[in-house]
């Protein structure tokens with residue numbers, strides 16, 4: 001039986017068991033792949049191998065987790081045995097066959113540092129995508145009053161949006177830090193202040209229901225649940241922007257702390273939401289939205305911890321790394 | 328845990344778990360009581376309306392006399 005920690009939400013929105021479905025590779029989106037290609041071009045050993053590859057074919061470079069680990073602890077530079085552990089493998093994507101091996105002994109730590117940084121950024125981008133998937137599942141639409149906590153999150157989002165277009169790096173950083181403060185504060189207040197006390201006061205037995213002051217209890221629960229949906233959307237939104245802001249600031253460890261702070265409150269939030277769902281008409285829009293909420297409101301920080309254990313996979317064509325002569 | 332005995336509008340069984348000692352999930356149990364209570368109110372409303380109609384009629388007839 002898989003336990004809750006082992007469940008992950010796939011990029012397609014399916015909830016799946018980590019052990020059966022999670023690949024242990026990091027694959028980059030186009031923007032980060034391009035950045036990585038620029039890094040790889042600076043490595044003579046990779047350039048040499050790329051020159052020997054066939055033109056027009058698509059290859060993958062696999063950097064095993066060992067590479068990042070040994071760069072980090074410094075053992076890589078002591079390795080002169082050439083035991084093959086400290087190398088990247090090049091595979092032909094079509095045939096799956098090994099097309100080359102790049103000895104990484106000469107590679108500089110700052111280049112590998114950039115590789116590791118890009119891997120973290122890709123992981124955070126995947127986390128953001130998963131939050132978007134959760135948000136898309138909350139289809140229940142409602143209008144109504146805006147409270148100050150929702151407004152604080154909104155304002156943090158505006159700061160973030162201004163920060164990403166700021167051309168002055170100091171201004172960008174200042175706005176980004178401001179965004180993080182507002183987003184954290186708004187999100188934490190929403191998590192702590194969302195009112196679930198009504199759920200504990202509901203009658204459970206037949207007599208209690210008959211004499212309850214609410215004529216229609218499901219209707220009453222629905223009116224209360226609507227605010228939970230609204231608050232949750234804002235919490236998810238805040239989390240999404242927080243991940244992007246921390247990623248921009250290159251502070252994944254701060255993100256970890258920010259998530260840790262609310263972990264136990266979020267657990268309560270999800271448990272209570274799971275309880276509200278039992279008072280709503282199954283298969284209704286609100287029921288489905290709240291079920292999605294009860295399955296996860298915050299990104300899993302486990303993903304970040306697993307970055308150093310993953311193989312980094314970069315797809316490329318030989319001309320991208322070693323341009324043909326005369327170009 | 329036991330699942331709810333009720334059926335959904337599309338005929339599928341309700342997937343919600345019941346509380347200890349109950350046959351129906353909180354939604355379906357509470358929904359039954361909401362119907363009962365609304366029914367009682369409707370009957371009470373009809374009775375009150377009926378009584379008021381009779382009173383009004385008798386007042387009308389005593390006025391016309």
Ligand SMILES: [Zn+2]
Nearest residue numbers: 331341352355
């Ligand atoms: Zn039910």
